[in-house]
Amino acid sequence: MPSFDPARIALPCAHFIQGQRVTDPSALSVSRPSDGAVYAELPMADANRVDDAVTSAHQAFVRGDWSRCAPRERARIMRRWADLIEADIDYLAPLESLGSTRPIDQTRAWDVPYTAEGIRFFAEFADKHGGEVAATAHDHLGMQIAEPLGVVGAIAPWNFPLSMTCWKVAPALAAGNTVVLKPSEMTPFTAVRLAELAIKAGMPPGVFNVIQGNGPVTGDALCRHPYVAKVTFTGSTVTGRTIMGACAETGPKPVTLELGGKSPQLVFADIPDIDRTAKTLAAAITGNAGQVCVAGSRLLIQHELLEPMIERLSKHFNALTPGPTWQTGGWFSPIISATQLTRIESIVARSREAGAELLGGGERFERNDGGHFYQPTLLHTNDRHNPAVEEEIFGPVLTIQTFESEEEALALAEHDVYGLAAGIHTADLGRALRTVRRLSAGTVWVNRYGRSNDYILPTGGYKRSGVGRDLGRAAFDACLQHKSVLIDLDQ
Secondary structure, three states, rough: OOOOOOOHHHHHHHHEOEEEEEEEOOEEEEOOOOOOEEEEEEEOOOHHHHHHHHHHHHHHHHHHHHHHHHHHHHHHHHHHHHHHHOOOOOHHHHHHHOOOOOHHHHHHHHHHHHHHHHHHHHHHHOOOOOEEEEOOOOOEEEEEEEEOOOOEEEEEOOHHHHHHHHHHHHHHOOOEEEEEEEEEOOHHHHHHHHHHHHHHHHOOOOEEEEEOOOOHHHHHHHHHHHOOEEEEEEOOOOHHHHHHHHHHHHHHEEEEEOOOOOOOEEEEOOOHHHHHHHHHHHHHHHHHHHHHHHOOOOOEEEHHHHHHHHHHHHHHHHHHOOOOOOOOOOOOOOOOOHHHHHHHHHHHHHHOOOOOOEEEEOOEEEOOOOOOOOOEEEEEOOOOOOOOHHHOOOOOOEEEEOOOOOOHHHHHHHOOOOEEEEEEEOOOOOHHHHHHHHOOOOOEEEEEOOOOOOOOEOOEEEEEEEEEEEEEEHHHHOOEEEEEEEEEEEO
16 A cells, blocks of 8 residues: 555546536636645635536436336445445545545545445345335325435535545445536535546436535535535534534425434443553544544543553553554544634633643644644543533544443533534443433444444434434435325225
8 A cells, every 4th residue: 555646636626417527617626635735726616506516407407317117227336336435545545635634544444445335235125115105094095105205315424535435325225316416615626526527437417416615615605505405414413403403494405414412432441451442442543533423532430440441542552653644554634724723722721721631632742844733632530511521523533531320420421512422431331221221322332442344223413413314224314205106096
């Protein structure tokens, strides 16, 4: 897995509409988090350009060359698409790493293969759904018929551009919908390449379109377009609320929103292997430099384990070395932007002013290359209202709180706003099941932290961490609508 020269990667600085690249005057500068350099200028779709893309998708849906084609043919095209993605790894992996927080080691080993396999997973649903026959009187026939919604507007985040695009686009396409995708303006380019490969696989023009731009202009126009039948989004709770409002005002239309998190990890004194647990906890907050919606950012630990766990976590944190995403070697990821880096610093500073004890990290890595790197940080506080405990930081900052009893642990785990994910670490199966039932979280991991590559388990949040579910059968079903039919058999 070689390193690559960031200056030698060809960039698709364009929208992708009706099966081809479309350019507009450049409006947005795109920077690399690894060195802070501006490396591209991006067009921004205004309301008229958004209308072009949505109209293209709407016309493709009405024509029916995707929505009404044989389901097994849709599945075959999607599987060919996945094969082309895997074959294109030597371009896609560097393109993904270049301007994102994803090191080239990881985009080659995980991001590209995961995206391809996710498309295959959802392709399998295409010909395995239909509807059901209802229980009715003997002289009636009642049915529910499953049909695609129409145009799905998808808005993907910057933290895992390829895989999040798959989450949004693959179930919608498998169900027969057409799609207009807005990737993040900070990581815009692999989406265009995915759309080009879809055409190469045999997907009709207009079925999968990509528009570039920011949220207030491009994203808002997409959500409000009358032809958009549904919006799916992953990002912050604040933005999700705005999207939901726009969809309500111009619809109403359904939404799937995977939003913010402040996920607790409960560690009980009976864990059989403290070293293994420490490794899991460290990975849950340092992976992608903590820029993960389900990052395990709140450690709740039984009091007697506090000191030995701090010692082990500090060793894991201190072993991490930052480096540019285009160099191999297992480097620690950068923070996506200077603005986000400053925000992390501000929350840590406010937390310390409010009484949190800094046990490690707490500042930028000293570098002279302009990159945005923040040290893995450990804060100890017993104040559940401390800013670092309450606010989603989206960085490598872990808070530690202690508890004595299971009830106290559950009380600390409860968050007023978020309920996206949680982790439980214990050797007691009864305790694990009790706490699983009582935690307010859409996903709970036991003696692990993080998803597998199975795709089958849906993901989403409780409280203000989201509406609806990505992944699994639930994501596919959410891209369908159901028509009830009642037939009189004696006529």
